Amino acid sequence: MQDGNAAAVSADEKISGSREKGLNRVLEILEFLHTTQRAIGIGDLAKGVNAPRSTTYTLVRSLVDAGLLEMAGDGNRVYFGKKLYLYGMDYVRGNDLLRRGRQEVDNLSRETGETSELCMLQSGRYTIVHSSPGTRPFRISSATGLQIPLPWTASGRLLLAGFQQAQIEDMVSEDDLVLPDGRRLLLGDFIADIAKAEATGYCVTSGLVDAYTKCLAAPVFSGPGRVEATMCLVVPIDTSEERTGSLIGLLRDRAARLSIAG
Amino acid sequence: MQDGNAAAVSADEKISGSREKGLNRVLEILEFLHTTQRAIGIGDLAKGVNAPRSTTYTLVRSLVDAGLLEMAGDGNRVYFGKKLYLYGMDYVRGNDLLRRGRQEVDNLSRETGETSELCMLQSGRYTIVHSSPGTRPFRISSATGLQIPLPWTASGRLLLAGFQQAQIEDMVSEDDLVLPDGRRLLLGDFIADIAKAEATGYCVTSGLVDAYTKCLAAPVFSGPGRVEATMCLVVPIDTSEERTGSLIGLLRDRAARLSIAG
């Protein structure tokens, strides 16, 4: 395992061994920390992003000085720093949709008791931008920032509305079509689902990510036909059809409220 | 090394002729966006960070591809992107103090009706990490992430407890000692204030940043003697001594609750 491919970025497969741009290394470092979700030693970090140790030390020092990373308590581990938090808050402040969306999601999960999420496309990937756990005894929720293959989710079907078929194929890898339990979706079916979701204005999937839940999603528009985000509810798979229907109604209402009138 | 400093410093010198490391340029770009607090054209961005246009285009493209920046709606302006928000949330998740501190600040401002803030040192600068506006008709609050000279604030006096005099002198520039209204503080007085604040376990300043408010602050400890943050209340300068006293009591109690037992 020497090339390891690293970045989710880049269309061109440049075999490594060649020198990497410092900035790219930094982006990989950040992404790596995002996946580990915990402080990590610099040596391990270097291994993790497959970068030379000396380079990693240099970059980490820059980032720590800049406040994007911080040394963790014990002194030789690093994780995200305050600066990133501040920049993130700036993003929230400049983004009405996100700010209001977080609010709506929190309301929704409080009112219904179900886990609720705000989802967006993030450089071609499905991303849970905010989630609120609901009140059920067992935790259904998944962490904020988690990235999941688009075909596994109801939201994914809504978020891809309006994309060309070719674009969709670009965003969906072969692996993405294989569910956690091993079942395999057909790309054609997925694309048909997208069209159907766009037409009906909502989407429900059952037992895709796991066997115990279904996912209800409704689109949030940033303009005519432009799906900017989705709100979704994750409920037990045996939720009655009646309750499911009323939840969908509520969900669509709230999602519409979030949408830009345009 | 030509200009060094970089960091918060703005469009100062065009010394150079020398090439800048890409990563540094990126850090400056992020910092610049943080100060402007709004989307900005790439050309203006290049001017703002005093970088060549071609370089700026390249870097911005990388950052947009990575999701750290996003093109704003109209298409030729950039601002912070979702990735930074996600990283910021990761930071919050990994940081008990911040998470609980935000909560306490929100509680405090709701209970007292006053503007309340959580403050920390951020690479040698005083930073408002979270603030909650309070319920007074006039807004006292200042934005999250704002950076203010240490000597202007009550929190600054607490945050510097335990630092060597030399270190303090390093962190405080001449300009920092000049208040917004032109008055000039003496470094010696400031250092004495720090010692006093450390001894009494809280700090009050009146009419420093503006003539209408006073600032009450209490330290949050991350270990014995280690001030990690402060909570503070910003109240009208004519608040009665009695109420001030009771607010300080409340504040110290909450700050202590936040502190690590250590």
Place this chain on the structure above:
DNA sequence: AGCGATTGTCTCTTACAAGAGACGTATGTA
């Protein structure tokens, strides 16, 4: 239309950062 300013892309050069690797130190463990 005419003119200046701005935008986004591209090419080419060379200053300099990425990387290999050696070094001294601090661990842990047989």
Place this chain on the structure above:
DNA sequence: TACATACGTCTCTTGTAAGAGACAATCGCT
């Protein structure tokens, strides 16, 4: 005590990214 593995810093070389600048395409203003 030796031995192995990790850490943090340093030096030197060379591949390459930062930057200057040319270019066409828009925009905005008389």
